[in-house]
Amino acid sequence: MTATVISVWLDVPLRGAFAYLHSQPLASGQRVLVSFGSRELCGVVDNSVTPDAVAPNKLKPILQVFDALPPLPEALLQQVRFAARYYLHPQGQALFTALPTSLREPREVRLPDRACYQLTAQGLGQPPAARSSAKLALWQALHEPIEREALRRVHAQASAYLKAGLASGDIAAVPWQAPALQVSGELALNAEQQLALDAVAANLECFAPFLLHGITGSGKTEVYLQLIARVLAQGRQVLVVIPEINLTPQLIDRFARRFPATRIVCLHSNLADGERLEGWCDGWLGRAGIVIGTRLAVFTPLPQLGLVIVDEEHDGSFKQQDGLRYHARDLAVWRAHAANVPVLLGSATPSLETVANAETGRYRKLVLSQRAHGSATLPQVGLLDIRRQKLAEGLAAPVVEALQQTLARRELSLVFINRRGYSPVLACSACGWTSACKHCSARMVLHLSARQLRCHHCGACERIPLQCPSCGNPDVQPLGEGTQRLEAALQRMLPEARILRIDRDSTSSKAAWDAIYQRVHAGEVDILVGTQMLAKGHDFGALSLVVVLGSDGGLYSADFRAGERLFAQLLQVSGRAGRAGVPGRVLVQTQWPEHPLYQALQQHDFDGYAAAMLQERREAGFPPAAFQVLLRADAPAYADAEDFLNTLLPQLGELPDGLNVFGPAPALMVRLAGRERAQLTFEAASRPALHNWLRAQLPLIEQLARKAVRGMRWSLDVDPLEM
Numbered sequence: 086m087t088a089t090v091i092s093v094w095l096d097v098p099l100r101g102a103f104a105y106l107h108s109q110p111l112a113s114g115q116r117v118l119v120s121f122g123s124r125e126l127c128g129v130v131d132n133s134v135t136p137d138a139v140a141p142n143k144l145k146p147i148l149q150v151f152d153a154l155p156p157l158p159e160a161l162l163q164q165v166r167f168a169a170r171y172y173l174h175p176q177g178q179a180l181f182t183a184l185p186t187s188l189r190e191p192r193e194v195r196l197p198d199r200a201c202y203q204l205t206a207q208g209l210g211q212p213p214a215a216r217s218s219a220k221l222a223l224w225q226a227l228h229e230p231i232e233r234e235a236l237r238r239v240h241a242q243a244s245a246y247l248k249a250g251l252a253s254g255d256i257a258a259v260p261w262q263a264p265a266l267q268v269s270g271e272l273a274l275n276a277e278q279q280l281a282l283d284a285v286a287a288n289l290e291c292f293a294p295f296l297l298h299g300i301t302g303s304g305k306t307e308v309y310l311q312l313i314a315r316v317l318a319q320g321r322q323v324l325v326v327i328p329e330i331n332l333t334p335q336l337i338d339r340f341a342r343r344f345p346a347t348r349i350v351c352l353h354s355n356l357a358d359g360e361r362l363e364g365w366c367d368g369w370l371g372r373a374g375i376v377i378g379t380r381l382a383v384f385t386p387l388p389q390l391g392l393v394i395v396d397e398e399h400d401g402s403f404k405q406q407d408g409l410r411y412h413a414r415d416l417a418v419w420r421a422h423a424a425n426v427p428v429l430l431g432s433a434t435p436s437l438e439t440v441a442n443a444e445t446g447r448y449r450k451l452v453l454s455q456r457a458h459g460s461a462t463l464p465q466v467g468l469l470d471i472r473r474q475k476l477a478e479g480l481a482a483p484v485v486e487a488l489q490q491t492l493a494r495r496e497l498s499l500v501f502i503n504r505r506g507y508s509p510v511l512a513c514s515a516c517g518w519t520s521a522c523k524h525c526s527a528r529m530v531l532h533l534s535a536r537q538l539r540c541h542h543c544g545a546c547e548r549i550p551l552q553c554p555s556c557g558n559p560d561v562q563p564l565g566e567g568t569q570r571l572e573a574a575l576q577r578m579l580p581e582a583r584i585l586r587i588d589r590d591s592t593s594s595k596a597a598w599d600a601i602y603q604r605v606h607a608g609e610v611d612i613l614v615g616t617q618m619l620a621k622g623h624d625f626g627a628l629s630l631v632v633v634l635g636s637d638g639g640l641y642s643a644d645f646r647a648g649e650r651l652f653a654q655l656l657q658v659s660g661r662a663g664r665a666g667v668p669g670r671v672l673v674q675t676q677w678p679e680h681p682l683y684q685a686l687q688q689h690d691f692d693g694y695a696a697a698m699l700q701e702r703r704e705a706g707f708p709p710a711a712f713q714v715l716l717r718a719d720a721p722a723y724a725d726a727e728d729f730l731n732t733l734l735p736q737l738g739e740l741p742d743g744l745n746v747f748g749p750a751p752a753l754m755v756r757l758a759g760r761e762r763a764q765l766t767f768e769a770a771s772r773p774a775l776h777n778w779l780r781a782q783l784p785l786i787e788q789l790a791r792k793a794v795r796g797m798r799w800s801l802d803v804d805p806l807e808m
């Protein structure tokens with residue numbers, strides 16, 4: 086019997102594919118079981134590559150072909166091929182990053198049969214009594230084949246009704262079929278929204294990248310929804326990628342209410358394996374009309390893809406910070422290109438990368454310059470110079486006054502401080518000791534209610550010391566404010582106010598978020614105190630005052646992106662005020678009121694400040710004017726990480742023209758979770774030149790890494806966001 090050599094990708098940190106034997110050829114994308122060393126692994130067949138050479142007598146057979154599901158689609162393999170090449174990452178690992186956990190494991194995967202339900206002839210002849218409106222609505226909906234989930238949206242009693250109907254023979258399960266599109270509750274668009282909609286809708290048949298630059302509250306989401314309706318009407322699918330924080334039940338609800346019959350798959354990292362697999366497969370098998378999710382959703386196969394949307398495209402959470410360090414926005418644009426469909430990048434504060442692309446005409450820019458809600462206008466921004474103010478518990482008198490007035494009018498206030506915990510550091514006034522983390526170059530944050538010091542970088546916890554660990558002084562004091570301390574101070578100053586704190590500590594569960602939303606919308610809250618979790622996407626109608634504290638730190642940071650991030654964050658959080666007719670006001674406490682960033686914030690001048698920042702980047706030769714790749718090394722001791730880079734550097738030889746390297750230098754945060762980090766920054770004006778040259782150096786880097794001290798690790802970060 087002659088056997089065929091099959092190329093198989095495995096989830097291992099090696100660049101090549103592996104060769105195995107099978108009795109007959111297998112399709113690309115086929116999942117298989119193979120033995121690798123002493124383990125059995127899941128592999129994926131790829132006939133487009135030549136495997137690394139193996140002596141014929143050493144070839145091992147494929148142990149099992151997992152064929153309960155069809156082979157993974159070619160479009161996914163292509164996307165992974167691109168991602169691996171672009172991000173200089175081993176392709177096997179890139180492929181397994183793209184798969185839901187269940188498909189990475191060395192076992193067969195079966196999908197539960199997805200059925201629809203419909204009335205039988207017997208059921209049709211027996212309408213429920215007219216007084217039972219729930220049953221009548223369900224009975225009506227069951228005239229057409231409908232999925233359980235969609236039926237549940239018709240009425241909460243769906244499951245019980247279905248169970249009874251199946252038992253009595255009034256209802257039968259029928260093979261799954263795509264439901265007819267239903268669209269409900271579309272708003273009449275304003276002129277700018279209409280222009281934006283028309284521009285994209287006119288390009289549904291080709292790749293066309295758009296920037297939808299709409300100020301906060303300008304109705305971007307409404308434009309997305311109406312575009313999605315057009316695409317669904319063509320029987321095609323839509324991919325919507327959004328930041329982690331914005332994936333709220335409220336948003337999903339908004340989509341579900343608009344498209345009550347459509348299967349909407351929601352994908353994020355907190356799903357159980359089974360749920361994620363089912364959602365992923367529903368996209369892949371064409372059953373889902375809409376896939377909406379965080380960055381990992383960008384890998385969901387969608388055979389009928391008709392439109393890609395990236396909301397809040399500037400958001401840093403789109404960049405994966407370990408393994409395959411991909412940027413979901415950039416991969417989303419690539420996907421739209423590969424599928425030859427339009428992609429819409431929406432934001433009130435687009436990234437400078439995207440601004441630059443709009444400037445050169447690579448992306449077409451669509452503008453929403455007005456708030457959508459009838460009488461809503463942008464808030465007035467006041468800058469409070471705290472060099473001339475006495476602060477009480479971190480708050481200037483005009484801020485407390487404004488909070489009092491807002492409370493008296495029974496409107497909602499938001500106090501924004503981007504620091505959770507009680508206080509960012511505990512310090513000894515006698516010897517200068519501070520609560521440093523043993524594992525990171527960072528301070529441990531005081532969490533008073535939990536009676537702990539916590540490191541927000543590595544998660545280390547300690548008891549709060551009763552006296553200074555260094556000199557024994559019993560007077561150790563919290564320095565500065567975090568959300569918890571602010572909450573306590575506000576409660577003392579405004580005892581009658583109902584205050585709600587929102588940060589990662591108070592919202593760890595989805596249920597907590599739901600409860601918060603309900604309380605705010607029911608008017609049970611007067612003041613929200615919170616971190617950046619509050620800055621984005623939320624639409625609280627009664628919110629009329631936003632107070633910003635402690636934002637000066639971002640003005641003069643060593644990270645060249647800090648200003649861009651701060652500006653976006655402040656515009657976003659300011660944008661929460663005055664969204665529904667109540668005039669809004671923003672107060673910023675700062676020591677630098679004359680700083681151009683605050684001046685631009687006051688004028689709501691995104692374009693002007695973005696142009697200035699872009700100009701600075703061009704002069705300094707920073708992205709987006711240049712392209713970067715970081716080579717990071719980390720080890721328990723800094724010297725070992727640095728040694729590796731220092732050994733490598735001379736062996737790389739002379740760099741080609743136009744390519745520069747800086748370093749080795751310590752990372753901005755040198756020590757993290759007990760490891761110290763050094764890096765080389767490669768930079769060039771030409772992206773292909775930079776990537777191609779680095780790709781050619783990979784064998785050398787890998788060879789030297791094998792000789793480095795044990796425990797040294799290295800990685801490449803293409804288009805890094807963190808320095």
Ligand SMILES: Nc1ncnc2c1ncn2[C@@H]1O[C@H](COP(=O)(O)OP(=O)(O)OP(=O)(O)O)[C@@H](O)[C@H]1O
Nearest residue numbers: 272273274275301302303304305306307457458622
């Ligand atoms: N054409 C319209 N007519 C009336 N109201 C509208 C219209 N479009 C949107 N709205 C309303 O305006 C508010 C803001 O809209 P939406 O949430 O879509 O804005 P957005 O631009 O996505 O906001 P942000 O970026 O600030 O989160 C919502 O309450 C929405 O229902």
Ligand SMILES: [Zn+2]
Nearest residue numbers: 522525540543
């Ligand atoms: Zn730490």
